[in-house]
Amino acid sequence: MIVRVIPGIGPRLDEPEDFKGFKVVVEGGLAGEPLQLALGAAGRLDGEHVWVSPDWLKQASGLAANAHWQAGLAGMLGYAEKKGWLEPGTGAVRGHIERPQLG
Helix, strand or coil: CEEEEECCCEEEEECCCCCCCCEEEECCCCCHHHHHHHHHHHEEEECCEEEECHHHHHHHHCCCCCHHHHHHHHHHHHHHHHHCCECCCCCCEEEEEECCCCC
16 A cells, blocks of 8 residues: 655555555655645654554545455554554554655
8 A cells, every 4th residue: 555645635545455565655845744734634744654544544445345455454454563553542554654756
């Protein structure tokens, strides 16, 4: 899964059925408060990571009603929890920020 944050558009979920990789790709040099504003309900900025809401993942995937997809998400979140990448209390999953090279 790739949470892609695009200036002026906001976040979208790419590759929602890829449960093996999870990252946040930030385009256009967004950082700090502008990045947090662009994330909206998708997540919360924490340094070079974003805590992404599982509810947002479900909504953005368009696949929340699919039992196979739900099982895949549960497996991914379970793995993240074992690695310490799940935020206690909120269930948000930590995604590392990647920034494409400009130019």
